[in-house]
Structures are given as C-alpha cells and as structure tokens.
Amino acid sequence: MSENFEVPKALSGVGGWLDDRFHGARGFRVLMRKVFPDHWSFMLGEIALWSFVILLLTGTFLSFFFVPSMTEVVYHGSYTKLNGIQMSEAYQSTLNISFDVRGGLLMRQIHHWAADLFMAALTIHMLRVFFTGAYRKPREVNWLIGIALFSLGLIEGLFGYSLPDDQLSGAGLRIFEGVLQGIPIVGTYLAFFLFGGPFPGHDIVPRMYIIHVLLIPGILLALITAHLFIMFHQKHTQMPAKGNTERNVVGQPFFPYFLAKGGAWFFFIFAALVLLSAFAQINPIWLYGPYSPIQISSASQPDFYMGILEGSLRMMPAWEWNFLGHTLSFSVLIPFIVPLTVILGGAALWPFFEQWATGDKSYHNINDRPRNAPVRTGIGMAAVVFYGVLWAEGANDVLAHKLEIPLYTITWIARVLIFVGPVLAFVITRRTCLGLQRKDAETLLHGYETGIIRQLPNGEYIEVHKPVNEEGRAVLEAKEVPALMPPPGSEDANGVPGPTSRGVLGKARAAVNRAFAETIVIEADGHGNGHAVGDGHGPEIADEEHEAVGAPSSPAELPHGDEDA
Amino acid sequence: MSDMEETEGHPGPAAPHRVIGTPPPSPRLLGSTTLAEGGDGEAAEAEGGMHLHGLPQDDPRVIVHANRVEKIVAACFIFAFIAGCGFIAAYIGLGVHTVDKTLRSNLALGTSLGLALAALGLGALLWVRHLMPDVEIVEERHELRSDPKERLAFEEEFKEGAAQSQFVKRPLVRRTLMLGMLPLLAAPIVLLRDLGPLPGTSLRYTVWSPGRRLLVAGTNQPLTPAEFSAPGSMITIVPEGFTDDADALTKAAVILIKFRPGELDIPTMTQGGTLIGTMNWTVDNIVAYSKICTHVGCPVALYEENTHHILCPCHQSTFNAATGATVIFGPAPRPLPQLPMTVDAEGYLVARSDFTQPVGPSFWERG
Numbered sequence: 001m002s003e004n005f006e007v008p009k010a011l012s013g014v015g016g017w018l019d020d021r022f023h024g025a026r027g028f029r030v031l032m033r034k035v036f037p038d039h040w041s042f043m044l045g046e047i048a049l050w051s052f053v054i055l056l057l058t059g060t061f062l063s064f065f066f067v068p069s070m071t072e073v074v075y076h077g078s079y080t081k082l083n084g085i086q087m088s089e090a091y092q093s094t095l096n097i098s099f100d101v102r103g104g105l106l107m108r109q110i111h112h113w114a115a116d117l118f119m120a121a122l123t124i125h126m127l128r129v130f131f132t133g134a135y136r137k138p139r140e141v142n143w144l145i146g147i148a149l150f151s152l153g154l155i156e157g158l159f160g161y162s163l164p165d166d167q168l169s170g171a172g173l174r175i176f177e178g179v180l181q182g183i184p185i186v187g188t189y190l191a192f193f194l195f196g197g198p199f200p201g202h203d204i205v206p207r208m209y210i211i212h213v214l215l216i217p218g219i220l221l222a223l224i225t226a227h228l229f230i231m232f233h234q235k236h237t238q239m240p241a242k243g244n245t246e247r248n249v250v251g252q253p254f255f256p257y258f259l260a261k262g263g264a265w266f267f268f269i270f271a272a273l274v275l276l277s278a279f280a281q282i283n284p285i286w287l288y289g290p291y292s293p294i295q296i297s298s299a300s301q302p303d304f305y306m307g308i309l310e311g312s313l314r315m316m317p318a319w320e321w322n323f324l325g326h327t328l329s330f331s332v333l334i335p336f337i338v339p340l341t342v343i344l345g346g347a348a349l350w351p352f353f354e355q356w357a358t359g360d361k362s363y364h365n366i367n368d369r370p371r372n373a374p375v376r377t378g379i380g381m382a383a384v385v386f387y388g389v390l391w392a393e394g395a396n397d398v399l400a401h402k403l404e405i406p407l408y409t410i411t412w413i414a415r416v417l418i419f420v421g422p423v424l425a426f427v428i429t430r431r432t433c434l435g436l437q438r439k440d441a442e443t444l445l446h447g448y449e450t451g452i453i454r455q456l457p458n459g460e461y462i463e464v465h466k467p468v469n470e471e472g473r474a475v476l477e478a479k480e481v482p483a484l485m486p487p488p489g490s491e492d493a494n495g496v497p498g499p500t501s502r503g504v505l506g507k508a509r510a511a512v513n514r515a516f517a518e519t520i521v522i523e524a525d526g527h528g529n530g531h532a533v534g535d536g537h538g539p540e541i542a543d544e545e546h547e548a549v550g551a552p553s554s555p556a557e558l559p560h561g562d563e564d565a
Numbered sequence: 566m567s568d569m570e571e572t573e574g575h576p577g578p579a580a581p582h583r584v585i586g587t588p589p590p591s592p593r594l595l596g597s598t599t600l601a602e603g604g605d606g607e608a609a610e611a612e613g614g615m616h617l618h619g620l621p622q623d624d625p626r627v628i629v630h631a632n633r634v635e636k637i638v639a640a641c642f643i644f645a646f647i648a649g650c651g652f653i654a655a656y657i658g659l660g661v662h663t664v665d666k667t668l669r670s671n672l673a674l675g676t677s678l679g680l681a682l683a684a685l686g687l688g689a690l691l692w693v694r695h696l697m698p699d700v701e702i703v704e705e706r707h708e709l710r711s712d713p714k715e716r717l718a719f720e721e722e723f724k725e726g727a728a729q730s731q732f733v734k735r736p737l738v739r740r741t742l743m744l745g746m747l748p749l750l751a752a753p754i755v756l757l758r759d760l761g762p763l764p765g766t767s768l769r770y771t772v773w774s775p776g777r778r779l780l781v782a783g784t785n786q787p788l789t790p791a792e793f794s795a796p797g798s799m800i801t802i803v804p805e806g807f808t809d810d811a812d813a814l815t816k817a818a819v820i821l822i823k824f825r826p827g828e829l830d831i832p833t834m835t836q837g838g839t840l841i842g843t844m845n846w847t848v849d850n851i852v853a854y855s856k857i858c859t860h861v862g863c864p865v866a867l868y869e870e871n872t873h874h875i876l877c878p879c880h881q882s883t884f885n886a887a888t889g890a891t892v893i894f895g896p897a898p899r900p901l902p903q904l905p906m907t908v909d910a911e912g913y914l915v916a917r918s919d920f921t922q923p924v925g926p927s928f929w930e931r932g
C-alpha cells in the first residue's frame with residue numbers, strides 16, 4: 001500500500017540535519033508507529049488536555065491586558081452604567097478587556113468556558129478510569145497524578161474567577177476567608193497571611209494572580225506532562241475485544257491516524273468553546289458590579305466545580321464547640337474538609353484498598369466492564385450520588401424556587417439523602433451489575449434473542465436464539481474475578497497462616513474479599529433459564545443460587561501475576 | 566432469513582438488539598467488516614505488522630468514494646479559509662467601546678472563528694476516516710518490570726556507589742549534613758512571615774465607638790429615628806468616617822430594622838458576664854444588628870417583613886429579627902450581634918459603644 005513518493009528536499013534536508021545531531025530517526029520511528037487503542041471513552045481525557053491548551057492560549061492573551069491591582073479608581077469608560085463608581089483596577093481592567101479590547105470579551109468567555117470544560121472533562125475522565133478499573137497496576141501513579149490535577153484545578157479555578165474582583169466572586173472569596181478562619185489553631189493566621197491582613201485588604205488580587213498564572217499552571221503543566229509520558233511509556237489500556245490480550249495493544253498508529261484524529265478533536269473542542277462564547281454569555285462581571293463587603297445578590301452560586309463545597313456548607317447544621325476560650329466551628333470545618341476528603345482521599349486510596357481486598361498484584365492492561373466488578377461499580381455510584389446530593393444542595397435556593405418546595409424542606413431532604421443515597425446507590429448498582437452478569441452468562445450459554453418467532457410443527461411457538469459471534473464472545477468472556485482468599489485461621493502447606501488470619505484486620509480483609517469475589521458463574525448445564533420466550537425472570541431469591549460465592553471463575557487468562565509467586 | 570445472516574456478521578456484543586424488519590447496518594466502504602479478520606494467533610505473531618481491513622485501495626468503488634470525499638474535505642478547508650478571513654475582517658471592521666458594538670463584535674468574531682475551527686476539524690475527521698486506509702496494528706507490550714539480572718546489577722552498583730560515598734560508614738558526615746540542612750528547610754516558611762500582620766485581637770473589634778453616627782449606606786447621611794419611621798423596612802448602615810473603607814465595613818456593616826410597637830422583644834442576653842443583647846440598646850423600636858453573617862461572613866441581605874426573618878443568601882442561615890436575631894435555621898452558630906444604639910444631642914442615631922462580642926464568622930481564638 002505504500003505508494004512511493006519523493007520526500008521533499010526541504011523536509012529530508014531538515015530531517016537529516018536534525019538526525020545528524022540528535023540521532024532522532026530511531027526515536028521518531030517508534031513514536032510514529034506507537035499504537036493507540038480506539039474507544040470513545042478514551043477521548044475524555046483528551047478533552048481535558050485540549051481545554052488546558054486553550055486555557056494557556058487565552059490566558060496568555062488576557063494577561064496582556066489584566067491589571068492585578070486593588071488600587072481604588074473611579075471608572076469612566078465604555079460601560080457607561082458604571083461611570084463614576086469606585087472600583088479596583090482589577091475590575092476596571094476586566095471591564096476594559098470586555099468592552100475596549102477587540103476580541104477581549106470573546107477571549108474572556110472562552111477562558112471561562114474552557115475552565116469549566118476542563119474540570120468537567122477531568123471529572124468524567126476520572127469516572128471512566130474508575131469504573132473500568134484502568135487505575136490498576138501498573139497505573140496507580142497516573143491515577144494519583146490525576147487526583148492532584150483535579151485538586152489543583154479546583155484552586156486554580158477559584159482563584160481565576162476571583163481575579164476580576166467583582167461582587168459575585170468577592171462574596172465567594174469572603175466565604176473562602178471565613179472558612180480559612182475556622183481552621184483550628186492556625187486558621188486566623190492563615191487568613192491574615194494570605195490576605196495580607198484583614199479581609200479584603202489590598203494584597204489578595206496580586207497574590208492570587210501570580211498563583212493563578214504562574215505557580216499552579218506550572219505545576220499543572222509538569223503533572224500533565226508526567227501523566228502523558230507515563231501513559232505513553234506504559235501504553236494505553238484497551239477494552240476487552242477479540243484479539244486484545246493483556247500482552248498486546250491493538251489500535252491505530254500515532255502517525256498519521258492518532259495525530260489526525262487528535263488534531264480534529266482539538267479543532268472540534270476549540271470550535272465548541274468559541275461558539276459557546278459567541279452565543280452563551282458567561283460571567284458577565286459588569287452586571288455584578290465591583291465588590292463591596294456590604295452587598296450581596298441572591299442566588300449567588302460559584303462555578304459548578306465548587307458546588308459541592310457550597311452545598312455542604314448549606315447542608316450543615318449549626319454545630320459549634322466553645323471550650324477553654326477557643327471556638328471549634330464544625331459548621332464550617334466539616335463541610336470544608338469531609339466531602340473532599342471522602343471523594344478525593346477515597347479515590348486516592350482506592351487502588352491500594354482494592355489490591356488489599358483482592359490480593360491481586362498482577363498487571364492489568366485490559367479494562368474491566370463495570371458490571372464485572374460489582375463492588376467497585378457500586379462504590380463508584382455511591383460516590384457519584386454523594387457528590388450529586390451535595391452539588392444539588394449547593395443550588396438549594398434555586399431548586400426551591402423552581403420546584404416550589406420550601407427551602408428548609410430541600411435542605412432536610414439533602415441532609416437525609418447524603419447518608420441514605422450512597423447506600424441505596426451501592427445496593428442497587430451492585431444488584432444491577434450482578435443482574436447484567438447473569439444476562440451475559442445467559443447470552444453466552446443460549447445465544448441472543450433474534451426476535452424471530454417460529455411455529456413448530458406441533459403448533460408451539462418458539463423464539464429463535466442465535467449463538468453470539470466470536471467478537472461478542474470475546475467481550476462477554478473477558479471477565480476476571482478476584483480469587484477468594486482462604487478463610488481466617490487457615491494455613492498453607494508450610495503451616496504459614498494466610499493473610500486473612502492476622503487478627504481483626506485479617507477478618508475484615510476476609511469479609512471484604514468475599515464481597516469482591518462475588519460473581520455470577522457461567523454454568524454449562526443451563527439450568528434456570530429456558531429457551532422459550534420469557535426466560536426465567538424468577539423472583540430474587542430463586543436467582544440467588546446462581547451467585548456462587550466463593551467459586552470464582554476466571555476465564556480470562558492472567559499472563560502476569562508472578563509477583564507473589 | 567437473509568436479515569439474520571447479516572445480523573450474525575455484525576461485530577460486537579450489541580448485535581442481539583436489532584429489531585426485525587429494520588435494515589441491517591450498512592458495511593462501511595472502508596470498514597472492517599469484510600476482509601482480513603486475521604485470527605488471534607496471526608495478529609499476535611505479526612508484531613508491529615499491519616492488517617489492512619476493508620476493500621483494497623485500488624478497488625474502483627473505493628476510488629470513487631475517496632474522490633468524492635476528497636472534494637468534501639477540500640470544501641471544508643476552503644470554508645475554514647473563508648471563515649478565518651471573516652474573523653480577521655470582523656476584527657478590523659467591527660469596533661468596540663459600547664455595549665452594543667462589543668456584543669456585535671463578539672458575535673462576529675466568535676461565529677467566524679468557531680466555524681473556521683469546526684470546518685478544520687470536520688475536514689480532518691473525514692480525511693482520516695474516509696481517505697486513509699483502515700489500518701490496525703498490533704504491538705507487543707514490554708514487561709515493565711526489569712528482569713532479575715538487571716535488578717541485581719542495579720543493586721550491586723548502587724551498593725558499590727554507596728560504599729564509595731562512605732555515607733554509611735561515616736555517620737558523623739551523614740548526621741551533620743542533615744543537621745546543616747534542617748534550618749534551611751524551615752527557611753521558606755519563616756520567609757513567609759511578612760505576608761501579613763499577626764491577627765492579634767483585631768477580629769474582636771470594629772470601628773464602632775461611643776457617639777459614632779450611623780450613616781445610611783449609599784447617601785452617607787445621618788439618620789434620626791423620625792426619618793426611619795416606616796415599620797417593616799430594613800436599611801444598611803455604615804459607620805461615619807469609614808464609609809468607603811472596605812476593611813472596616815467588612816466587620817462594621819450594620820442593618821437597621823424598624824418594628825411596630827410591641828413587635829420587638831429582645832430578651833436580655835449575656836455571655837460570660839457580658840451583655841450581648843437587650844431592649845435598652847434599641848431606639849423607638851429600631852434595632853441595629855451586625856450585617857455580617859456569623860457563619861462565614863456574607864452580608865445578610867434579605868428581610869421578610871411579615872415573619873421578621875433575616876436571611877443570608879449565601880447559605881440560608883435564617884435569623885429572627887424580633888427576638889435578637891436568634892438563629893432559626895441554617896449553619897450559622899449564633900445570633901447576629903446587636904449594636905448598642907442611642908441618639909446624640911442633635912437627635913441622630915449613634916453607637917453607644919462597639920459591639921460587645923466579635924462579629925462575623927467563628928475563629929479559633931474567639932472563645
């Protein structure tokens with residue numbers, strides 16, 4: 001297929017010149033033929049990457065015009081409604097970017113939309129990685145880097161939208177300061193050092209500016225680079241499919257396919273952000289007015305990614321503890337610390353917890369289908385519901401207004417749901433996963449329903465089932481179940497007690513391990529479900545016997561897994 | 566029956582869901598449905614090898630299709646060129662400096678740039694999907710873990726280097742090095758000391774002092790009880806002399822509420838021996854509370870006349886203004902502090918003193 005064509009003189013000349021000096025041909029050959037597996041969900045991280053690139057481009061433009069100063073000035077400019085109003089230079093320069101710099105408003109809006117898209121894409125990308133188990137060995141470090149990126153993104157976003165010193169973001173900054181003050185022992189000092197004295201002071205905008213344009217982007221850039229290099233070095237995971245094994249990677253080469261697709265994807269994302277910015281207004285700071293500590297507007301909401309902190313502050317009852325001349329403000333501390341610790345800390349620990357629970361130290365390059373890991377998927381959904389309740393509560397006033405439910409009722413619903421919701425989500429998801437596994441087992445055993453009804457000579461009607469083809473079979477059979485550990489108290493052949501025998505922790509480990517090892521076995525005898533229409537959707541109890549707890553089948557081969565040997 | 570054959574050939578586990586009578590999925594012209602499904606073994610063998618899926622490149626149908634797509638791709642790129650020129654023209658041609666002009670400029674710049682980018686993306690996508698052959702290659706993964714020999718060699722070399730450094734053998738060098746670096750680790754934190762003044766007791770006090778007049782925010786005029794006679798209204802008050810001082814107002818902003826006779830009933834409240842609320846601090850059924858929410862410091866701004874509820878719009882802490890701003894709902898841990906108030910010789914509302922307790926959010930030293 002290689003049509004022979006002449007490489008242009010200029011190109012080969014430059015290439016030769018570079019190779020003379022850098023020995024690049026070998027490295028670039030590897031790069032050009034690097035295989036990238038294809039799946040729609042692998043593009044989610046790319047959205048975050050390209051949003052970041054767009055943030056750097058538009059942010060650089062904005063920094064040419066933005067004045068990070070809190071010096072008070074009186075405005076006389078293009079936005080005549082604010083003429084004669086006292087404001088900071090930061091706010092004034094943001095007005096100037098919006099109304100006096102051609103393309104300035106567009107750049108501001110692209111920057112803001114891109115920040116929202118960056119955080120949204122990160123969130124969804126992390127969900128994809130979690131639910132498919134792509135964080136498993138050897139990719140734990142990249143998972144942790146991802147969590148660091150997300151956490152830094154939160155602060156970067158908060159500081160970014162606070163820079164214009166407008167009424168809305170100023171209120172947010174005041175809340176941030178109030179929360180800082182609530183930290184025991186060092187809180188007041190932290191707040192005074194960050195703000196250079198009492199709120200608002202004159203230092204916070206320039207300080208946030210340098211953190212926003214230099215410090216955090218620098219760290220983000222370094223972490224993103226590391227993230228990509230590690231991904232490149234370890235090679236991407238792939239979805240279960242025919243021909244995909246733990247030892248290979250199937251897909252299209254970087255040059256030209258991934259290059260072209262990635263380029264097209266960049267253009268599409270950029271186009272979407274630009275068109276959004278042309279037609280959908282975001283953060284119209286001129287409508288909010290300059291910050292004043294004595295004013296506030298109702299339905300003040302932060303950007304969506306801060307919503308869970310806002311929601312947890314709104315949900316919390318007024319708990320406070322005064323003792324020995326000190327105040328411990330739980331109504332601030334718990335909302336500030338607990339949700340993020342539960343979600344981000346939990347996410348960070350999860351891969352190691354899972355390894356502990358399953359005893360699985362092998363390499364994983366084929367992703368799990370979420371249904372095949374019911375506990376993980378259940379926990380993931382519980383986290384999603386936990387996040388979702390907090391997030392919705394962050395807009396409780398808007399919900400109360402739109403749904404015409406009393407405000408306090410909504411808050412009370414949220415206070416209950418935050419505990420009940422995740423548990424329900426876990427139970428329902430786990431059951432659903434097992435149900436889907438049962439369906440897979442059924443499909444493997446009897447084939448799929450074709451929808452064709454045939455009448456037999458004796459008058460009976462049957463539905464024609466067809467066996468799954470090879471591709472389908474490869475997907476359905478790519479199921480890996482953690483091995484069940486020996487029960488507490490057992491010993492191996494050499495009399496060494498098993499990992500589950502070490503006291504209370506060992507018992508806990510055995511219990512968690514049992515949950516992880518639960519699966520639906522693909523049985524060959526075909527009992528239960530008939531061939532006819534309306535296969536046995538029996539009652540839940542009858543189905544229970546299919547869950548052969550403790551008899552995991554592992555059709556997928558584990559070529560690695562030598563670590564514990 | 567032919568329907569079923571088609572279904573069977575369709576890849577993927579999703580196959581079962583096609584409803585009978587609907588057309589089968591049409592095979593892609595360059596798609597991977599027909600040729601060269603070279604089995605597992607073959608794929609694994611041919612490390613780095615290529616598998617050309619679909620019809621051969623010189624098949625006339627492929628050539629016709631490719632020639633058509635080539636024109637579409639070219640059209641996309643030409644469209645991008647035109648839109649890009651439009652962007653530059655809009656930049657040059659459309660001015661700003663008024664709201665209307667700015668919005669027009671934003672619309673023109675955004676539309677042209679967005680369409681140019683979208684056309685580039687679409688062109689590139691069609692190009693890669695319809696002009697490039699559908700190539701799939703299989704690459705072996707390399708073992709990430711180094712082989713035991715390499716690990717051993719590394720260990721040996723590391724031990725050798727460590728021995729040469731004498732780091733283990735000479736603890737005096739090792740320990741004094743650590744000691745020498747210790748202060749430098751603390752230095753960056755010490756250097757941050759001058760970021761701001763120490764809080765001291767500044768959070769306990771505001772600029773209110775005996776005799777300081779209450780000025781109406783906005784007009785900055787003093788107020789007599791008679792001028793504020795309409796019951797049910799709430800206004801924001803700033804202290805005389807600090808009307809534009811954001812630092813001072815962050816703590817000192819006050820709301821003034823007028824009640825009908827008999828509606829206002831503030832019990833005498835004390836905290837640790839200090840009086841923090843009483844009817845004696847009101848004037849003519851006018852009461853003054855701190856405007857700064859005791860939760861995280863938002864200005865409480867919403868007042869419901871019938872219920873006398875003050876609502877903080879940030880996190881919905883609700884206070885009952887008629888009974889000393891006690892908390893009814895929400896995360897605020899205590900009532901809004903009451904400002905002791907009286908009238909001066911000229912009949913204007915003035916502060917009797919500063920607040921008798923710290924205003925605003927909790928902090929560790931508050932007690």
